[in-house]
């Protein structure tokens with residue numbers, strides 16, 4: 047065993063016992079290889095479990111230990127990572143722990159290349175033994191696995207396109223004893239589940255009532271006539287399209303007996319939660335539906351009578367609500383700022399007075415998952431969780447690059463970071479009643495895995511992406527802090543192509559200076575962080591150094607830093623970014639004659655802005671760009687309420703200001719070959735933004751290519767068809783290779799990045 051195997055799948059534990067299980071387990075532990083036992087019990091037909099696991103589940107390397115010595119060896123040679131590795135990577139989501147801390151449930155998402163979609167698996171792991179049952183798998187989207195309060199049952203939602211959405215419930219112990227992996231499309235393990243409740247469409251999540259005998263579900267119905275009439279300024283949302291008539295019905299669904307609808311309303315909801323005594327539920331609603339603003343409020347509805355009580359009078363967004371164990375208050379994520387750069391924080395609302403207070407008034411960092419890398423097609427899990435004694439709250443926050451789990455006492459306001467000090471991104475978390483923290487985390491050079499923090503000790507529970515990582519060379523990110531405009535300290539990261547050797551994941555200094563691709567994030571109030579980002583890795587895999595920076599405007603550095611780009615898009619943010627380029631060129635890592643730039647959304651704005659203001663880049667690739675702030679205002683779903691706040695100008699009052707800040711105003715200056723890409727269904731930065739820029743470039747005789755992806759939304763790059771995601775990155779790699787080349791150039795002196 048020379049670190050060549052990431053996971054052993056043992057078909058029959060009893061056979062292994064005969065062969066010296068302790069020795070094998072000790073070796074596996076020493077080599078950090080994971081052990082999965084398929085059949086815990088009797089020595090049945092060897093072939094059954096092995097074949098199902100080995101042949102059908104390509105994620106795991108299966109070793110038949112009964113042959114002892116017949117281990118398959120994985121090749122030790124590594125290869126460059128490439129865009130199509132999206133098909134190999136797995137995303138992990140919604141980890142949940144049973145109340146007794148014995149089991150974890152986890153959604154594992156893989157790409158289905160043939161169907162050009164995603165496969166969702168529900169994994170149930172016995173933490174002590176490491177036994178994993180894959181209890182559901184298929185092309186149907188699976189979400190919201192939730193253990194009953196006593197841990198005895200596991201419920202979840204499966205979305206089966208034409209058959210609507212199903213809620214299944216099964217007994218945890220019998221599910222965990224499953225040894226057969228049922229991986230046929232859409233199958234559930236045996237007849238172990240009850241198909242409890244079905245509706246065409248359900249809200250995002252389910253909740254258990256505290257006595258464990260019933261579930262809370264929200265049914266969502268919507269209608270969209272052929273001919274639409276709107277009398278509000280707000281009429282579409284990116285991702286869901288044109289505004290519809292929506293009705294929400296709340297259902298109490300008992301495990302035995304008839305479901306009961308106890309409340310309905312003529313609008314959608316955000317998140318919901320059941321009170322600790324089960325008598326009431328809290329949910330969030332948009333405050334001004336039709337205005338397109340983000341203010342939300344909390345309402346409470348009595349489960350018995352269906353009477354509703356408004357709780358808050360909020361000035362900002364509210365989401366991810368959680369009841370205190372006493373039932374006297376709720377915590378939630380959101381903010382109370384009218385600004386377009388409002389950063390979500392942690393709030394608590396008293397259920398009697400309706401008064402809200404910030405729990406972290408001094409911790410000026412975004413609470414929640416704002417950046418999680420680019421592999422997973424689903425959002426992070428960041429609902430705050432009360433400790434069992436009700437005295438503190440667990441949450442995730444991004445502070446600079448890293449995102450960690452923290453805990454704060456209700457009255458001390460000082461967060462304590464729980465998940466170490468690594469440059470990592472926690473993308474999903476949950477907390478057990480005993481205070482164990484279960485979380486999904488990735489780093490720039492390690493994709494998502496599941497971890498458990500128990501008694502202050504952190505343990506990696508899965509190795510789902512481990513075998514993949516051993517095949518490829520992964521680039522490491524070197525953090526740098528440099529001077530931006532006004533001498534502000536700005537944070538960024540440089541990744542260098544890993545050396546072409548079978549063992550090292552390190553870059554070789556003698557190959558510098560490298561052709562460089564600068565990547566600009568969206569927002570502008572987004573942020574780069576420490577999550578695994580295939581885009582960056584794939585560019586490095588193609589031989590480029592990759593530079594990514596959090597210029598002013600980014601979140602995670604405080605409100606003033608985020609606010610500093612207001613009314614100044616293309617101003618000091620541009621200087622911050624260009625200073626980073628100057629630094630890596632001056633330090634000898636990047637070849638100043640072979641520079642490329644790409645970015646998405648506001649990153650696309652910055653890309654088109656940069657090439658209108660300098661000829662230093664030999665190639666550009668703006669994606670989903672904003673190129674004209676004037677047309678953006680009336681055509682983007684957020685153009686009317688968000689645009690004027692960002693630019694301090696309106697089309698009817700500040701036309702010149704908007705024009706002066708629009709990349710299209712400088713298109714005559716552009717000499718850089720430009721590849722534009724855009725999803726046709728983008729309602730955030732409509733495709734007209736690329737069309738305008740492309741048409742002007744072609745008109746002016748500048749080299750330009752325009753790639754259009756059918757349908758989709760602004761987030762097609764993470765949630766869209768996998769083939770479009772891979773195609774985008776392959777085109778970017780080809781474009782930059784063609785324009786920047788990938789051969790070595792003359793060496794200059796180097797400082798450490």
Ligand SMILES: CC(=O)N[C@@H](C)C(=O)N[C@@H](C)C(=O)O
Pocket residue numbers: 567568569570572646647648649672684730731760
């Ligand atoms: C607020 C917003 O959606 N702004 C867009 C212009 C943008 O840049 N979006 C970012 C978050 C993205 O990456 O999609």
